Every structure is written in structure tokens, then in C-alpha cells.
Amino acid sequence: MKKLLAIALALALTLSLAACGNGGEPPADGGDAGADLAGTYDVVIWAPEAAVDLTKSQVADFNSSNEYGITINATVEPVSEADAATNMITDVQAGGDLFFFAQDQLSRLIQAGAVSKLGASAVEFAKNNNNAASILAAQSGSDLYAYPLTADNGYFMYYDKSVVPDSDADSLEAIIADCEAAGKNISFELENAWYSAGFFFGTGCHSQWITDDDGNFISIDDDFNSDKGLIAAKGIQKVVTSKSYVNSSNADFASGSAVVVTGTWNYATIKDQIGDNMGVADLPSFEVDGQSYHIGSYSGCKLLGVKPQTDAVRGAALARLAQYLTGKDCQLARFNSFGWGPSNKDALADPAVTSDPTLAALNEQGNYAVPQPNIHGSWWDIAKVIATDIKASDGSDAALKAALDKYEQSIQAVFSMSDDVKNAFTVIGSINGDGWTLDLPMTADGDIWTSNEAYTMDAGVEFKCRQGMSWDVAYPADNFVVETAGTYYIQLNAATGEVSLIPA
Amino acid sequence: MSNNKHHMGMKTLNRLSNSAIYTLLVIISVVWLIPFVFIVLQSFRVESTYQVGYVVPHQWGFQNYINLWNSDFKRWYLNTFIIALAAAVLQTIIVLCMSYTLSRFRFKLRGPLMRFMLILGMFPGMLTMIILYRVLSDLGLTQANAVPGLILVSVASSGMGYYVSKGFFDTIPKSLDEAARVDGATRLQVLYKIILPLAKPIVIYTILTAFMGPWGDYVFARYVAFGTSAGYNVAVGMYSWLTNDQINNMYTTFCAGGVIVALPVTILFLCLQKYYVEGVTGGAVKG
Numbered sequence: 140m141k142k143l144l145a146i147a148l149a150l151a152l153t154l155s156l157a158a159c160g161n162g163g164e165p166p167a168d169g170g171d172a173g174a175d176l177a178g179t180y181d182v183v184i185w186a187p188e189a190a191v192d193l194t195k196s197q198v199a200d201f202n203s204s205n206e207y208g209i210t211i212n213a214t215v216e217p218v219s220e221a222d223a224a225t226n227m228i229t230d231v232q233a234g235g236d237l238f239f240f241a242q243d244q245l246s247r248l249i250q251a252g253a254v255s256k257l258g259a260s261a262v263e264f265a266k267n268n269n270n271a272a273s274i275l276a277a278q279s280g281s282d283l284y285a286y287p288l289t290a291d292n293g294y295f296m297y298y299d300k301s302v303v304p305d306s307d308a309d310s311l312e313a314i315i316a317d318c319e320a321a322g323k324n325i326s327f328e329l330e331n332a333w334y335s336a337g338f339f340f341g342t343g344c345h346s347q348w349i350t351d352d353d354g355n356f357i358s359i360d361d362d363f364n365s366d367k368g369l370i371a372a373k374g375i376q377k378v379v380t381s382k383s384y385v386n387s388s389n390a391d392f393a394s395g396s397a398v399v400v401t402g403t404w405n406y407a408t409i410k411d412q413i414g415d416n417m418g419v420a421d422l423p424s425f426e427v428d429g430q431s432y433h434i435g436s437y438s439g440c441k442l443l444g445v446k447p448q449t450d451a452v453r454g455a456a457l458a459r460l461a462q463y464l465t466g467k468d469c470q471l472a473r474f475n476s477f478g479w480g481p482s483n484k485d486a487l488a489d490p491a492v493t494s495d496p497t498l499a500a501l502n503e504q505g506n507y508a509v510p511q512p513n514i515h516g517s518w519w520d521i522a523k524v525i526a527t528d529i530k531a532s533d534g535s536d537a538a539l540k541a542a543l544d545k546y547e548q549s550i551q552a553v554f555s556m557s558d559d560v561k562n563a564f565t566v567i568g569s570i571n572g573d574g575w576t577l578d579l580p581m582t583a584d585g586d587i588w589t590s591n592e593a594y595t596m597d598a599g600v601e602f603k604c605r606q607g608m609s610w611d612v613a614y615p616a617d618n619f620v621v622e623t624a625g626t627y628y629i630q631l632n633a634a635t636g637e638v639s640l641i642p643a
Numbered sequence: 644m645s646n647n648k649h650h651m652g653m654k655t656l657n658r659l660s661n662s663a664i665y666t667l668l669v670i671i672s673v674v675w676l677i678p679f680v681f682i683v684l685q686s687f688r689v690e691s692t693y694q695v696g697y698v699v700p701h702q703w704g705f706q707n708y709i710n711l712w713n714s715d716f717k718r719w720y721l722n723t724f725i726i727a728l729a730a731a732v733l734q735t736i737i738v739l740c741m742s743y744t745l746s747r748f749r750f751k752l753r754g755p756l757m758r759f760m761l762i763l764g765m766f767p768g769m770l771t772m773i774i775l776y777r778v779l780s781d782l783g784l785t786q787a788n789a790v791p792g793l794i795l796v797s798v799a800s801s802g803m804g805y806y807v808s809k810g811f812f813d814t815i816p817k818s819l820d821e822a823a824r825v826d827g828a829t830r831l832q833v834l835y836k837i838i839l840p841l842a843k844p845i846v847i848y849t850i851l852t853a854f855m856g857p858w859g860d861y862v863f864a865r866y867v868a869f870g871t872s873a874g875y876n877v878a879v880g881m882y883s884w885l886t887n888d889q890i891n892n893m894y895t896t897f898c899a900g901g902v903i904v905a906l907p908v909t910i911l912f913l914c915l916q917k918y919y920v921e922g923v924t925g926g927a928v929k930g
Contacts (some may be wrong), residue, residue, distance in 0.1 A: 185870055187888055217715075218870050219886040226870040230776070233786055235870060392893055394696030408693045408891040 176456045177208030185218035185226070185235035193476055194464070201463045209456045220441055227253040227446070234446060238459055239288060242276040242440045246350060246513050249279055255447040257283040261458050268466065273482035276440040279354030279513055285442035286465040287475070289486075291480025291642040292439035294334065294388070294402045295500040298407050298418040302397035303396055308418060310423040311377060311434070316399055318383040323397035327378055328388040330530075331395070332522030333437055334400060337422065338371040339363050340435030340509045348515050356515045358609060360553060363525075364540075364547035372529055372539040374425040374432065379530040386526075403478055403497045419496050421504035438501075438508035441480055521549040560607065564588045566629050568602025568618065578605075581631065590629040593643030596621045604631040604638055614638055679905075686899035693891040707899035715872050716900055719880035722790050724907070726857040726876065729794045734801040734853035739846065741805040743834050746812035747820060760803045768800075769862065776866055789867045789874030796867075797857065810846040812838060849919035855908055876884050 146522065186194040198213040198627065216235065218226055224244030227234040228251045240248065248254045257265065262283050266274055273287030298308055302321045307313035318325050329335045336346065346361040362368065378384055385391065388401040390408040399409065400422065410417055422434040445461050448454035463469065470481035471489060480498045481487055492498060525546055532538035564579035581588040588604065598619040605613035614636040621627075627640035681698055686707050688700035745757060775796060779785050784792030815838060823833050839846060857864075860880040868874030875883070881900045884893035913918070 187886075188883070189888060189892075216870055216872055217883065219883060219888060221886050221888070222883075229866060229869045230780060230785070232782065233869075390693055393691065394694060404888050405891065412693070413689060 143341065155334060176452060177618060178452075178456070178458065179210040179212055180213045180453055180456055182237065182457065182460070183212070183235045184213050184215045185238035186215055186308050187220050187239055188217035189477055190473065191215050191217050191240070193472060197464055197469050197472065198460070203462055205459060205463065207456070207459060209459060211456075211460055217507060223444070224248050224251075224253070224595065227251065229446075231446065232382070236448070236457055237464070238444050238446070240442055240444055241292060242285075242286075242442050242511060243514055245277070245279060245284060246356070247516065248444060249284055249353065250355070253446060254284045254444040255454065257286075258455075258458065261286075264462050265465075268484060269482045270484055273440045275510050275512060276443050279350045280353050285444045286461050287440050287482040288313050288465055288470070289441040289445050289479045290438070290471050290482035291498065291501060292441060292511075293436055293501050294337075294400055294422075295497070295504045295540065296420050296422050297392075297399045297401065297405070298420070299392060299397040299413050300416045300418045303418070305465070308420045309423050311374070311423040314423055315377065315381045315383060319381060323383065323396060324385045324390045324391065324395045325378065325381065325383045325385040325395040326385045326389065326399040326401070328386055328400070329375055329379055329384075329526040330386045330523055332519050332525075333390070335375060335526045336373045336509075336522065337424075337434050337436040339368055340437075341374070341422075341425075341432045341507060342367040342371045344368050344371060345509070346518075348513055348518070350513045356513075356553075359515070359550055361547070361550060363522075364543040368543050368629065369539055370427045370430075370432065372543060373427045373527070374434070376534055376539065377425060378530050379526055380534065402411060403480060403501065406478055406497045419500045421500055421507070431598050433507050434573065435507040435509060436504055437511040438505060439511040441479070454579075515553060517553055520548065521546060521553075524549075562606065563634065564604045564606050564631055566590050566602055566604055569600050570594050570596055570602055581629070583633075586632055586634040588631040588633055593626050593628045595626045597624045598622060602629070604629070673734075682898045682901050685895055685904045688895050692893065692895050694894050707895045708903075710853070710896045711899050711903065714896070714905075715875070715880060716877070718873060719875045719877045720903065721825055722874065723857055723876040723878075723904075725790055726793050726797065726860075727854045730797045730801075731850050731854040733794070733798045734804075735846065735849045736847050737798065737801050738773055738805055738853075739834075739839070741802045742808035742812050743838060745805060746809045747830075747833075756917070759778070764803050772863060772866060775863075779867060782908075783865060785867050785874070786871035787873045788871050789864070789871070789876075792867050793857070793864060793876070796863065797853075797860075801853070808845045810844070811842055815841050844918040851911065851915055853913065859906060860907055874885055 160308040184194060184198070194215050197215065198211050198215070202210050218235065218238065220241050223238045223240035224233075224247045225239065227240075227248060231251060231253045233252065240335070240523075245254070265286055267279065269287040270290055273290045274283070277283050277285040277287055293443040296308070298314070303314055303317045307317055315325065317323075327334065339346070342365050344362050344365065346363060347359065348356050349358045349360065363371070385396060387396075388399070388405075390401070390405040390412060391399055392409055399405070406419075422430045422436060424433045426432075443461050443465050445454070445457050448457060450455055465483075467481075467483045467485045469492055470479075470483045470486045471492075474481055474486065474489075474492060474495075475480040475591050478495070478497065480495075480553050481489075481492060482499060486492060524543055528542035528545065529539060532542060563583070564581045566581060567575055569575065570579065580591045582591055598621055601618040603613045603615070603618055614631060614633075615638050616636075619638050620639070626643045628643055630639050630641050631637070632639075684698055684700060687703050687705070688695075689704035689706040690700065690702040692707075743852050745753065759847060776785065779792040779796070782792070784795065819837050819841075820833050828836065857876065859878060861882065864876045865879040865882075868876070868879060872880065877900065881897055881904075884890065884900075885895050890897075
């Protein structure tokens with residue numbers, strides 16, 4: 140059934156993309172300062188079930204307090220932030236105007252035309268008020284597409300002090316020994332890339348997908364398959380081969396676990412399950428060849444997206460509402476009601492937030508955490524296999540290396556290009572006012588590559604010619620700078636690396 | 644003597660094989676019933692709302708059912724019930740008329756029509772989902788208006804499910820029709836005065852399957868009602884409680900919902916079970 144659903148949604152995505160194609164660029168919201176926004180707007184807001192009532196009252200507060208004369212007539216529907224993209228993509232037109240979503244859905248939403256780009260004033264608002272990691276989460280290319288709501292989407296460790304004494308909580312080996320001795324489980328969802336990546340970050344590996352302004356993935360920079368990655372694999376192996384290991388991130392203390400790696404959302408449940416025995420800490424360290432490595436993690440955000448609006452005034456009014464809902468007061472209210480960790484700088488400094496035990500642990504873990512960037516949807520399926528393969532392997536270095544080799548092949552296959560594309564040179568730069576995002580095609584005559592079109596360039600325009608849409612081979616070494624404005628063909632001698640302009 | 648001994652031996656053998664069979668059956672039914680018992684027990688657990696490692700509640704109560712009553716579940720349940728009821732009535736009428744026509748009437752293209760529907764029926768219904776969504780969306784029958792939309796979808800193609808009942812109608816002697824026609828009955832009167840009373844099992848089978856379908860519908864219902872709680876059916880609504888941020892609060896309520904959903908279908912099934920078996924096998928007597 141799930142598979143069918145997935146196929147159907149993929150089809151829906153294609154369809155909505157096609158539908159979007161002739162609509163042209165939706166107007167960026169954020170609005171012009173001073174435009175008359177007064178009026179009544181019917182707005183559908185998708186918020187997680189728990190936040191529905193609070194959101195209603197926050198909208199009411201906005202209506203009574205905003206200085207623009209905006210009245211929002213809101214319908215708040217319970218839609219989980221984990222499902223928002225799937226739901227939006229079904230039919231963007233009928234989707235919510237404002238919607239809460241987890242940051243990993245951003246690219247899908249951008250590609251489906253379901254979130255609008257923030258206008259200049261909205262960008263300024265978001266950047267001034269939120270911490271850097273949350274801004275990164277809302278960014279694709281150089282543009283912001285959503286407002287940060289929380290910065291608490293990370294994981295850390297809950298443990299039962301009656302099984303794992305505080306003194307052992309720093310060491311993965313000690314924790315495993317304690318749990319095995321007590322016959323208790325360790326819930327660590329390593330067969331999910333979001334969790335297993337932490338080991339790799341802990342040994343200094345990185346994995347970064349690079350997106351352009353349209354939410355398209357253009358390349359990946361990843362070194363999981365390396366000597367450092369092998370150390371991480373050995374760390375993962377320690378956990379997955381333990382008889383205590385359970386692949387779960389649920390609040391499992393009532394069903395046999397003494398350690399659970401999960402996030403703030405399970406705090407209340409776990410508190411209820413083990414009461415004063417509850418310990419909360421950053422993730423432990425593991426030891427390989429006498430060297431200690433602190434397990435890293437992903438840190439992420441929840442975001443508030445605004446659907447592109449055909450009416451610019453309405454778009455601007457919704458931007459005001461979105462800014463209110465992601466502002467300090469609303470974030471603090473959510474923290475007080477559900478313990479959602481704020482992304483707002485002022486809210487983060489609030490004493491109630493700084494003294495919260497889970498946020499303290501998250502904060503401590505933050506020293507080892509990697510802000511979750513935009514990640515290609517296929518990565519989760521590719522990377523989750525690492526732990527499964529390690530578990531099934533005989534544990535030898537060669538077997539662990541094989542698992543990592545397989546991973547690297549899979550991610551490279553995502554960008555498999557034909558040899559023609561790999562060898563071809565393209566021009567990229569600030570031509571046509573473009574911000575180094577678009578590769579302009581060139582055609583070869585022997586070693587001489589010439590751009591297919593002549594471009595009108597002002598003095599000061601910069602560009603480079605690169606091969607295979609990557610930076611491994613690019614000419615000239617420093618950017619080519621146009622000295623005299625005019626219309627030129629761009630020519631490259633691939634044998635010498637010499638770039639020249641041919642007046643059209 | 645020896646005869647007697649032999650008799651005893653048979654008896655023991657019988658008893659042995661019987662007890663072996665019954666043990667096996669008991670084991671199978673226990674395995675089969677465990678999930679249901681589990682759900683019922685969990686739905687009465689009130690000391691916590693998340694998943695736990697034990698089955699029998701420490702504290703019993705009706706809080707989960709009260710929560711259910713206070714949630715959107717009422718609406719979802721009503722939606723599903725309306726869809727199921729409408730589907731049961733309309734689908735039954737359409738299927739029976741279709742079967743009667745194809746069984747008793749001879750008209751041009753009857754054969755090609757039946758073959759065409761047979762082939763059409765081989766395409767999975769999911770294939771049409773996107774285009775159906777577009778059509779429903781243009782008619783305004785999605786999201787909050789999902790209920791009439793889903794009724795329309797489930798009823799619209801129901802005529803193609805005529806096989807079983809047509810097979811059953813074919814077994815009713817045509818001479819009965821002819822006798823009635825000679826006595827002055829119209830075709831319609833033949834259907835509801837002669838055929839239907841004789842085809843009770845198949846009528847009930849048709850009603851049952853039509854009624855039960857919507858209770859389990861997830862994929863299409865979710866697709867049509869997306870993001871609008873007022874249009875959800877029970878499957879879609881309850882599934883929305885299983886997300887990461889919901890499950891710890893809603894797990895036992897979810898179990899209670901499962902019990903309530905199972906009730907009407909179970910009751911209906913128990914009452915009409917006798918006919919159901921006859922209906923399934925009845926249609927297969929003669930092709």
C-alpha cells in the first residue's frame with residue numbers, strides 16, 4: 140500500500156510540476172513596505188495536531204495587535220510537520236497557505252512550487268532574529284524559502300540511571316556493558332541515516348549536498364568512505380552487534396530499554412516512564428585503537444512555509460502573519476506549551492530555555508552536531524544501509540570497507556552523467572545578471588570550445604569555463620573579468636586553458 | 644475379543660488424532676486472535692498513553708474512549724459510515740441490475756461488453772487515481788467535500804463487479820422467469836419478485852462487501868481528503884495519530900479507535916455470516 144502511495148505521490152509531483160511550468164515565476168512574498176495590506180484574508184494553516192489550538196490563539200493575537208489592519212480568518216488543520224510536503228505536493232493549489240514542516244522537505248517543496256521565496260524584508264527579519272543554523276536550514280542556493288520555527292530537531296541520549304550510572308554515560312563501551320549486564324536494551328535507530336551519520340561526523344567526516352536556487356541538487360561533497368569513515372563504521376559495529384541493540388528511537392523505557400537516543404519530543408513520555416531515574420546527556424564517546432571519538436549528530440529545524448500566492452498583497456499579508464508566528468513571543472509560547480526549542484535568538488537567551496534539561500543536553504550535543512543542510516531524498520535510503528551492512532558483515536576491516544564502498548558508489552550514481560556531459564565545458568558566472576547558478580552550453584571544434592550564444596555583458600561581469608559542471612577543471616584560474624561592455628561569444632582553448640572574448 | 648480390542652484401538656487413534664487437530668487449531672486461533680486481544684486490552688489501559696512492553700493494563704478505564712469521543716474521530720467515523728452506507732445501497736442496486744441484465748437479456752454487443760469490462764477490471768484502480776483526483780477537484784468534491792467524492796468513486800465503477808452475482812443468477816432456472824412473464828409480470832417484477840428472493844445469499848454478500856470496502860480504504864481516501872480533517876475517513880484520520888509527534892499521546896486512543904472501527908463490521912458479519920459463505924460459493928456453481 141505504501142509503495143503504491145509513494146508511486147502515486149511521485150506522479151502527483153510530476154503533474155504539479157507540469158502544472159507549475161506555465162505559471163511562470165511566482166511573485167516573491169515579503170511585500171513592499173508601505174503597501175496597503177488592510178483587509179480580511181481567509182487563510183488555511185496546517186499545524187501539527189498538538190499546536191492547533193495554540194496557533195488559533197496566536198492568529199487571534201496577531202489580528203488584534205498588527206499595525207497593518209490585517210484580519211486573518213484562519214482555518215487551522217492538523218497536519219503533521221512530517222507529512223506537510225507529501226500533502227502539499229498532492230495538490231499545491233488546494234494545500235495550506237501556511238504550513239509547518241521539517242526542514243528535510245524543503246527541496247521537494249521548492250521543486251513543486253509549494254513554498255514562496257522570501258522577499259528582501261522577510262529575509263532581513265529572518266536573518267536578524269534567528270540563529271545561523273536555522274537560517275541555513277531554510278536556505279537553498281542563496282535564497283531563503285521559509286521562516287525558522289524551532290531549532291530543536293536533533294537527538295541526544297536519555298538513560299535510566301538505575302542501569303547506567305552517570306559516571307558511565309560518557310562512554311559508549313561502558314553503556315553497552317551496563318545494558319548487556321542488566322539485560323536491558325539500547326534503543327539507537329542506526330538503521331536510519333539521520334542517526335547513523337552521527338558516528339561519521341564524530342570522526343570528522345562530512346557529507347554535504349549542494350543545491351542551486353531552484354532547489355535542484357547539483358553535486359555532493361562526501362567522505363564517509365575514508366579512513367575516518369572506517370573508524371566510524373567500527374563505532375557503529377560496536378552498537379549494532381551488541382545483543383542489547385534495538386533499532387528504534389521511540390520512548391522504549393517501558394518496553395525494556397535503558398538507553399534511548401531520541402529528541403525533545405519524547406521528553407514528557409520518558410519522564411513519565413522512569414521519573415527521577417531519567418538521565419539526559421549528550422551522546423557518549425567511543426574508542427577505536429586507543430583514540431576516543433565523541434558521537435556527532437544532525438541538528439535540524441522546523442520551518443514555516445508560505446505557499447506562493449497569486450495576489451501579491453495577500454502574499455505580503457501572509458508574510459506578516461508568518462513573521463509574527465515565527466517571532467520571539469510565539470516561539471516562546473510553543474516552548475512553554477510543548478517544549479519546542481526556539482530558533483529565535485532572544486528566545487534562546489530566555490532563562491526558562493537555558494535551564495531546560497533537554498535543551499541543555501541538545502545544546503551540549505550541539506558542539507558535535509552538524510546543521511542539517513538540504514539533503515537529496517535518495518540519500519536516506521542509500522545511507523541507512525550502512526548500519527544494516529555492518530551488522531550483517533563479519534566485522535573485518537575489509538567487510539566494513541566494502542559497506543562504505545557500496546555507499547559511495549550509490550551516492551555517486553545519483554549524479555551519474557553521460558561522458559559527453561562530463562567532458563563538455565560550460566560557461567558559468569554573472570552573465571545576464573545570473574548569480575553563478577546556470578551553466579551556459581559550449582560547443583567544441585577540436586580543442587576550441589565556443590559558447591552557443593553571444594551574450595551581452597557589462598564591464599565587470601565575471602565568469603569561468605568549467606568541465607562536467609564541477610570545479611575540478613575550470614579556466615581561467617581566477618575569474619575572467621570583462622573589461623569593455625559589449626556582446627561577445629566566449630571561447631576557450633581547452634589545450635592551453637586560454638579564455639577569450641569574440642565580439643559578435 | 645480381538646474385534647473389541649481393534650475397536651478400542653480405533654477409538655484411541657481417533658481421540659489422538661482429534662486432540663492433535665484440536666491442539667493445532669487452538670494454537671492457530673490463539674496466534675490469530677492475539678493482535679485483536681492485544682488491541683482490546685490496550686484500549687482499556689489508562690495509566691499511560693504510549694507503547695509499553697506488557698499486554699495486560701495495570702489500570703483499567705474508559706479514558707481512551709472518552710478521548711476518542713472528544714477528538715475528530717466522531718467526524719471521521721460518521722464520514723466512513725456515510726460512505727459505507729451509500730456504497731452499500733447504491734453499489735448493491737447497480738450490481739444486481741447489471742447482473743440481471745447480463746444474465747437474462749440477450750442484446751447486441753453483450754459478449755464484447757462483458758469481455759471489455761473483464762479487461763478493464765484487470766487494470767489496478769490505482770492507475771486512475773491522479774486523473775480521478777483532478778476530476779473530483781474540478782467538481783469541488785475533494786478535501787472537506789471528500790465524502791460525496793468518495794461515494795461517487797466507489798459507486799461509479801461498481802457495475803463491473805457483476806461476476807459473482809451473474810454466476811449465481813445463471814443458476815436460477817430460466818423457466819421461472821418465463822412462468823412469471825406468462826402470468827404477466829414485467830422484467831422488473833421478475834427481478835424483485837422471483838430472482839431476488841431466490842438469490843438472498845448473493846444480495847447479502849454484495850451488501851456486505853460494499854459496506855466493508857470503505858472501512859479499510861486508505862490510499863484513495865487520503866489522497867482525496869488530504870490535509871483536511873473534516874474529510875478524513877477513519878483509516879486516514881487514525882493514521883495521522885501515528886506520526887512521531889503524536890504517537891506517545893495517541894497510542895492507546897488509537898487502539899480504542901481500532902476497536903470501535905471493528906465493531907459494526909464484526910456485528911454485521913456475525914449476523915450475516917451464514918449468507919456470506921453461501922454467497923461466495925453460490926456464484927461459483929455454474930459459470
